[in-house]
Amino acid sequence: MEDNPASHPAPVVSGRGRRRGIGLDELRLTGGFWERLQRTNADATLRHCLEWMERLGWIANFDRVREGATGGERPGWPFSDSEVYKLAEALAWRHGTTGDAWANKTLEALTERIGAAQDADGYLNTCFGHAGQRPRYSDLSEGHELYCTGHLLQAAVARVRTSGEDELVEIARRAADHVCREFGPEGREGICGHAEIEVGLAEFGRALGEERYTEQARLFIERRGHGTLAPIALLDASYFQDDEPVRRAEVWRGHAVRALYLAAGAVDVAVDTADAELLEAVERQWHRTVERRTYLTGGMGSRHQDEGFGEDWELPPDRAYCETCAGIASVMVSWRLYLATGEARYADLIERTFYNIVAASPGPDGRTFFYANPLHQRTAAADVKPDQVNPRAEGGVRAPWFDVSCCPTNLARTLASWQAYAASVEDETVSLLQYAPGQMRARTASGVLGLRIATEYPRDGAVRIEVTEAPEGPVELRLRVPDWAEGATLADAAGSRVVEPGWAQVRGDLAPGTTIALDLSVEPRLTWPDERIDAVRGCVAVERGPLVLCVETADLPAGWAIEDVRIDPAAPPRTDRDGAIARISAASAPRRPAGRPPFGPTPPPDRDSPEWSEVPLVPYHRWARRGGTGMRVFLPTA
C-alpha cells in the first residue's frame, strides 16, 4: 500500500523521512472554510491570473523568444516568467486533485508556449540571453533567472506527481540539467539573488529520483552567505541572505520571502543528505524568528523598505509588511520542518498563517488580493479599480493586480493544494493537523484508514470524526490540539478527557463506525503581547480559535474614531458569529491645543466617564471587505 514517493501527489515528499504529508488523492474536502476558498480559486483566481498575464504580455514574452522578437521593451519585471510558472503549478494541482479539464487544457497550452521559448541547451528565460537582451546570468543579484527556473521546477513537480511525466516535466528536466552544467562543481560558482532554485531543484530531484539535482541544491545552499553577490544600491548582503552561511545563521533576516524560500530548500537538502547540523540550523532560526520576529497573524517581514524582517521585537502593527508570499513561504518552511521533526508547533504556525495571512489575501470574488497585511490601518485606503495595476503593495485595500504581482499566483498554487497540509502519515500512524470537513482515505503501512470528518471549524470548535474504513493491521490516530486550545476535550472509546495542546492520541479500536469527538473552545479570548514588543505596549488583541479578530471603523458607533478606541480588558468579549463582541470606548480624551507638537509636560489625561459600547470584532481575514476602512488588531486597554 505504500506510495511511490516520487509520484505521491503532494508538494513535498522527503526522500528519506518516514513521515509524509497526506496525498491530495487521500483527502477530499466536502465543504467548509477551505473548500470555499479552493472553489473560488478554481472558478475565479486561476482565470483571473491567466487573463492579467495575457493582457500585460507576460505570457506573450515566451512567444517573443520563440519568434526571435526579443528586441525593444519587454513587458513586466525580469521575474515575470515565475508568475506564469506559479500559475502552471496551480493548474497542475487543480487538475490533479479534481480532474478539471479546463485546467488541464490551459496548462497544456501554456506548456507549449513555455517550451517553444526554451533554448537548445535547456536555458529558459524571456528576459536574458536573446537578441537585444542582456547576456545570461549577467546580473545574478537582480536578474532572477535561477529564481524563475526554480518556479518552473516546482510546477513540474506538481505535474509529475499528479499526471506523470509530460512535456512540462521534460522542459523542466532540460532546464535543471542546464543549471547543473552551468552552476555545477565544474561550472561557475554563482548563486541567485532570490533563493528559490534550491527548493525547486531539491523537490524536482525527489520527484524524478535524480540525486544530481539535490546535490546542485546543496551547492547553492552552501555557496550562499559568503558575500559573493554584487551589492544592490542602498541594500546590504543580508537582503539576500548572503551575509552569513545558512548553517551558521541564528535568525532569519533580510528580504522575508528570500529568507524563507532559502530555508525551505535548506530543510529539503538537510533531510535528503542526512545533514543534522543544517536541519538544526533552520530549526534554530525558526525558533528565534517565531519568538521575536513574527506577528500574531503569523505574518513575517516587518519592513516595507526591503520587504524584510526587522530586528528582534520590531513588530509595528501599522507598517507591518507581512507579505502574503512571505506567509506562504513560511508555511513551506514550517511544513518541511514538521515532516522532518513531527513537532506540533510547526503545524500551529501553519494554522495561524493559513487563517490570518493566506485566507486574508483574496477578496470574496477571488479577483482582488492583499499583498501586504498590516495589523493596523489608520486611514481608509482609496478603492482600486478592477482594471488598475496597483503600483504599491501598501495594503489597506485588495487590488486586482500589482506592478510586482507575485502574490496572486502564489496564493493560487497554495490554495489549490491546501489539503496536502491537513494531515500526515508515518508508518501506521495518521496525524490530523488542520480541521476541515472531508473524507479521508489515508494509506498507512497497515492499509487504508478511512475517516469522515465533520466540523464547522473555525467558527465552531467541535470536530466529529467517524472511522469509515480500517486496515487489517494495527493503526493509530492522533489529533493536533492547537497551542491556543487550553481545556480541549477528546471523547473516544476510552471515554472523555481533557487534552493538552500538542498531540492527543486516540485510544481504543479504530473499527469502522467508531466515532471520535474533539472539542476545542473557540470562545473569544484576550491575547497579550510580550512587553518587549514596543509597538503594541499597553494593548491587547482578541482571538477566537485560530482567528485573529480586529475592529473596523464601520462597526464603531457614529462619530467614533479608530485612533481613540480603547477596550475594557475586564469585560470578557463574547461570541458573535465567527467574531466577537467587545466592550469598547472611543470617547476622545481632552486634547492638547491644536497646532502644537504632540508632546507635553503632563501625562495623557484620564477620560472622564468614558462612554462604552458593545462593538463587533470581525475575523482579520475578512477586513476591508466592505471597502477601505480604519482597522486595528491590537487595542489599547482603557
Place this chain on the structure above:
Amino acid sequence: MEDNPASHPAPVVSGRGRRRGIGLDELRLTGGFWERLQRTNADATLRHCLEWMERLGWIANFDRVREGATGGERPGWPFSDSEVYKLAEALAWRHGTTGDAWANKTLEALTERIGAAQDADGYLNTCFGHAGQRPRYSDLSEGHELYCTGHLLQAAVARVRTSGEDELVEIARRAADHVCREFGPEGREGICGHAEIEVGLAEFGRALGEERYTEQARLFIERRGHGTLAPIALLDASYFQDDEPVRRAEVWRGHAVRALYLAAGAVDVAVDTADAELLEAVERQWHRTVERRTYLTGGMGSRHQDEGFGEDWELPPDRAYCETCAGIASVMVSWRLYLATGEARYADLIERTFYNIVAASPGPDGRTFFYANPLHQRTAAADVKPDQVNPRAEGGVRAPWFDVSCCPTNLARTLASWQAYAASVEDETVSLLQYAPGQMRARTASGVLGLRIATEYPRDGAVRIEVTEAPEGPVELRLRVPDWAEGATLADAAGSRVVEPGWAQVRGDLAPGTTIALDLSVEPRLTWPDERIDAVRGCVAVERGPLVLCVETADLPAGWAIEDVRIDPAAPPRTDRDGAIARISAASAPRRPAGRPPFGPTPPPDRDSPEWSEVPLVPYHRWARRGGTGMRVFLPTA
C-alpha cells in the same frame, strides 16, 4: 542704516517683508555650543567633504564635461553635482563670515572647474546632455537636473551676499536664464522630481533683484500637484508632492526633503508676490504636520521606504528616518514662516531641530555624520571604517560618507550660516530667537543696537545681555521665551517678573550699560506623548531645556538590557552636567517560554520588587559618541 536687501549677508532676505534675519556680519559668536560646532565645521567638515568628493570623482565630473570625456561610467548618483554646490555655499558663508582665505581660494578653484563645464547656453549638469549621456531633461522624475541647478543658485546667493558678484554668480545667472528660457511660460511645462529649483530661483531673484526668477519659481510651484511627473516604480505621485497643488494641500506628505524644500520655495514666492492664500496654505501644512507628523526631536520623515512622512500619528521611534537633511529643510521652512509672520512657534521648532537633529549629525571630529536620526536603537550598530562609503542610511553609527551623501554638505552650509537664525530685525525692533554667547551689532531703522550676550545655554538657562551700543532713535528688544520654558523670569530696568512662553518685551531704556537677565529653567522634565501616537504608548521622555535626552546601554548597570529599561515617573530626574539622572529599572520580567510566539493569554507579569538604579541620561545629540550602542529616548514607565 538700512541694508540693501539684495546684499544683506543672510540666506533668506524677503523681497517684501519688513522683518529680516540678522546678518552674518551683525552677530559674532564668541563661544558656546554653536561656535564650537562652527569651528569644527570650518576646520574639518569643509575639508572632509572636499576630500571625499575629489576621491570619488564627483568634482572631476565637471572636468570630464570640459574635456569632452563624458562617455562611460560616471561616478556618483545623478544628483552628485548638488553636493559640490552645497560645499560651495558653505565655503561662501564661511569666507563671508570670517574672511577665511582657504575657503575663498577653494571656492574660487571650485568655481573655475564648475564654470568650465557649463554649456554655451547656460545649461550646467555633469550627468545629462553630453556625449554618451542621456538627453537634457529626459528624466524629470529622477534626473535631478533642476534640483542641482537650485543648489547652484543657493551657492551663488551666499556668494553675492557676502562677496558681491563674481564668476560663480555669473555662472548661476547663465544657468537661471537657461532655466527660464527652457521652462518659462513659452517653454516646456515640466517640473523637477525633487523640489529645490523653486527656493533657489526665488532667493537668487531676490539677491539680484531679478523678478523673472521669482516668476519662474512661481510657475514651478503652480505646476506641481497635477500628476505630470512620470511615476517612479513602486512610488506614487505624493512621493514628489505631485499629487495635490501646494495651495490646496493640508499636510506635508511623501519624501520629506522634497516636501520641505518645496514649502520653503512656496513661502518665498508667496511673500514676494503677496499671495496670502499660498502663504496660508504652507502655514496650515506646517501646523498639521507639527501637530501630528513630527518627532520630539523636531525630526521629520517617519519612513525609510520612501524617506517620507508617514500618516498622522505614525511616529515610530525605532524606524524614525528623521533624515538630517529633512531637519535642515524644516529649519528653512520655519525660518521663512517666521520672517513672514513673526510667530515665535516657528523659532521654537527651529531650536528643537537645531539641538536634536542638526547638532546630532556630526561626530566630534566633524568627519562622521548621522544621516538618519532614530529615537530608539535596539542593537548596537557596527563601526564604520574611516574610508568606508556607507551603503545605507540606517543610523546607529556615524559614517564618514554615504552612497547618497546629501547630509554632510547640507550640514556644512547650515552650520556655516547658523547665526543668521539667531535674531531678527523689524524696523526699530530687535528680536533674539536663539541664545548663544556673542557680540551683536544689529542695524535697526533707528541705528545700531549693540548687545553683548553671555550664556552657557543650553547647559544653563541663564542669559545675560548687556547693551553695548544704542541708536539715537527709539529701539525695542524682545526675547523669545521657548515653548518649554514655563516659569521663566526676566529682569530688566522695570524689575524682575515671570514671563510666559512666546515673546518677552524688554522694558525701560536701552542705554549702553543696561543689563538684562533672562532665566530659563533647564531642570530635567518629563515629556509625555499624545495618546494617539501608538508607537510610544506607555512611555515618557526626559528633556532638559531644548535638549532631548536619551539612555544608552553603556550607562546601564552591567547585565541590564536596553529592552528592559523602565523609568519611575514618580521620581523626578535631576540635573547631571548637561544631562540628567533618572530612576531606572531594568530587571527583566519573568519571560514567556523560549521558542514560543511572543503573545499569550496573560498580561505581562508584574516585576517582583524590581531593582532600581540611578542612571545617567545624555543629550540625544551626543548619542553613539562612544561607538555603536543601544539607545532610547522614550522610556516605558514602570
